[in-house]
Amino acid sequence: MAEPINIIIAEDQTDIRMVLEAYVSFDPEIRCIQVFSDGQSAWDWFSQTSQTVNVALLDIDMPGMTGIELAEKIKSISPTTECLICTIYEDNDRIFNALKAGASGYLLKKSAPKQILDAIKEIHNGGSPMSSEIARRVVQTFNPSALKPEAISFALTPRENEILSQLEKGFLYKEIAGLFGISVETVRRHVHNIYEKLHVSNRTEALNKVAGRS
Secondary structure: OOOOEEEEEEOOOHHHHHHHHHHHHOOOOEEEEEEEOOHHHHHHHHOOOOOOOOEEEEOOOOOOOOHHHHHHHHHHHOOOOEEEEEEOOOOHHHHHHHHHHOOOEEEEOOOOHHHHHHHHHHHHOOOOOEOHHHHHHHHHHHOHHHOOHHHOOOOOOHHHHHHHHHHHOOOOHHHHHHHHOOOHHHHHHHHHHHHHHHOOOOHHHHHHHHOOOO
């Protein structure tokens, strides 16, 4: 049987840290050897340890040292340790700063437990796991025309374009409603109008349509 994947976890929120550690404990292919509540403590330990760390699962915003700074330091002394960012943030600056610092994967904390475990295995085997929302943002950066609803003329109103942009990010109707201070029913009505104008019947078809894939 292959040796388990040795990982460390650096996460400042106690509940999330405990959940991540619990996920790992149920998978015989992964072994969590250390858990930290801040970046500086993780670095102090990592810079002194003789243990092999295959994967570092890192939050971004932590006291003492950010996950991005920690990833850069880890890679500077242990290039074979893979850094996997697991965070709530999906803005372009954080994504690309993390990747430039040496992270090889970027997941959102809302990812299902299996996705997180699979990502640890994938990154250990040479892959670059990313949540679908993050992968889309990476693609858009290299192909800015990939999805810009406001630049495509389908007679959509400004609000419909705004809602379509949120749908592209994977937001739920209730999240969109909260963002714009409107009711869920109003969001549904806007989405219905978007589908009518695009001549589609669901979110996937709408996003494919404006991306020019259909």
